[in-house]
Amino acid sequence: MPLAVAFSGGADSTVLLHAAAARWPGQVQALHVHHGLQGAADHFEAHCMAACEALGVPLWVGRVDARHAAGESPEDAARRARYATLATLAQSRGLADVLLAQHADDQVETLLIALGRGAGLDGLAGMPARIERHGVSFHRPLIGLSAAVLREWLRSQGIAHVEDPSNADPRYTRNRIRQLVLPALQAALPQYRDTFARSARNAARASALLSQLAESDLMAAGSPPALEVLRALPAERLANALRHWLRRDHGAVPSEAQLAQLLVQVAACSTRGHRIRLRIADGRVEREGPVLRWYNASPTP
Template identity: 40%
Template sequence: MPCVAVAYSGGRDSTALLHAVACATREANREMLVSPPAHAGGEPLGVGAMCVVALHVHHGLSPNADAWLAHAQATCDAWAAQGLPVRLVARHVRLSADAGQGVEAEARALRHQALHEMAVEAGADMLLLAHHRRDQAETLLLQALRGGGLAGLAAMPKDDLRDGLRWVRPWLDHPREAIEAYIEAHGLRHIDDESNGDPRFARNRLRLAVWPALQAAFPQAEVALATSAARLADALVPLRSWQSQALTVLQAPDDAAAMNVRLWARWSPAERRESLRHWFASVSGQALSANWTLRLADELPRMLAHAPKPEDACGVWPALGLSLYRGRLRWAPAGADHGEGGGGGTAMQPVRIDAPGDWPLPAWGGMLRVTPCTHGGVAPERLLGMTVASRTGGERFQAGPGRPPRTLKKQFQMLGVPAWERDAPLFWAGDQLLFVPGLGLDARCWAAPGMPQCAMSWHWLDAEPAAALKCEV
């Protein structure tokens, strides 16, 4: 039986929408029985009656969650007994224990996933949601307060296709007061979520503390903000078209995860930032923060300009999984195996250390400190031709004289080196691994006793990680 799905929490808005859709579907079914669709030859088509599936997500966040589910079931059963073609489908979801202050975002993500799965399983190709004009205005304000871009400021789309399912908000242009009037006219019962008064949640703070004052000062605020969101949504369409074209131009033909930085660097700053955001999201599935976008859009062109030749510029940003090598910016997932030893297929950056002191490596987020020592150090001449590269997998490190070389993974595990400390770069002398932050100098590179030698230690430049990685020499 063909069906349409409605997201149904049991609250005021979703109750009104579900009832309205169920009533409209009943009337459509009656008309179909009276005048069934026919072929061109006049024969009736075998079209089944439509049904409405109410989708309820049980988060378990409220002590009243079970009661809400029971209310939703009782409501659907009562309406079905009255002849409305509606049935309830519910699903329990569980938030992670460490959601913390991100409970809003995680609950929303789990709810959307559950709604999508239930709608598809029910055979629906369209999901209706009860967001109205006030919701849209609030969303634009929240996105602006978070520094959102065009996609965020466009707020909620009225009709959006996601993985084969249409998410439709038919009441996005309607005021909240119209929904309240519908509830009263039909005598519909609904639940009130006590969390709507919790000021820990950003939308609640906006509704309780900001919106009344805003509307008092600007009575047309709701209409104006919703109108702005609609105009921004229109602008989003050509932007996405440009983003797709830019991605086609910039993406390396033989490597979908790499971008032609030399071409990209010739674009305007605004084009660089926007295309970088889109490219990173397309290859990593993650959003690039505003700070990283600004930094890379400025830093990468300067690196190309200051290198002897543009293709000589290289660097690695482990926190993002990015590396620059031979004019290409490439993304690889954390822990990706690119080969054995020597940096494998990743970029290796030459580093020439000719005196003790602090040697910053901004592209790596830290600095190398070199100090004179009397034993367990490295001969100064070995520092002149070093290279630095990210960990790629398979590198072997010898922790002391006479001890067997072991993989870095095992060495880190044996010494209990935290996961975040393992993102520091590795230092090489030719094909020999020389220094590993968190482990120290490879014993095969120790200078002979009595000879001039230097100790090495790695220190992060940013506040996080707060602790320096110190080698024991």
């Protein structure tokens, strides 16, 4: 069955492309995202074209403007643009599966970023081996291998790759972790990749159980959820249900303060006259008679 490899030309995706082409000869196509964020992007594309030609692998290029909006993380903006472009490229070629080259060090960096942001179980679960986005299945077959192992294989094979200069830019959180934190972890906890991965798997299992509980509670509450049913839930279970409802049905992730305020308002909603109108993420939650409703952001009257 044909599949795609997200190919940036860097060390990790170069290993992945060579491994996939050897494992599934004639079935692999490469997808390259030209971000347009730096002058070297044209050089990266040319390198990828030459590498794919040498392997006999078709290459498809998508160009995207991944500049971030004011107040938005440049890393998050680039990642979202990359996934959307990869999915569009894959679907245009009739490909349902895309391989990503993220590895064990990327997983550790992701967990540390999540800890730094005060993330819940979803964030601490890290990157799963498989995700669905934009109608495409993305797979991470290298998630259990370290960056050092991948680069050593490239050196042993004498295979060229490009180095993205932005990977050394200390303005980006992930780069600071890579340069400063991972060497310290290696010295203090040599098995940290394995133990962090185990913690991520445990968090993912716990997160899945909470999601199942939330689904059960929301099934009882209906859609939109009935306040009477919500108010009967214990506080932590109510928080879990509301968080899940907002994320599942509306793609909204409330801050800790926003969720706490919503919990207070739902608990206090014992009379018909009690009004709820709270800003949550990029929209708002309101009481409408016996139920809670979500509204996209709009000017407040």
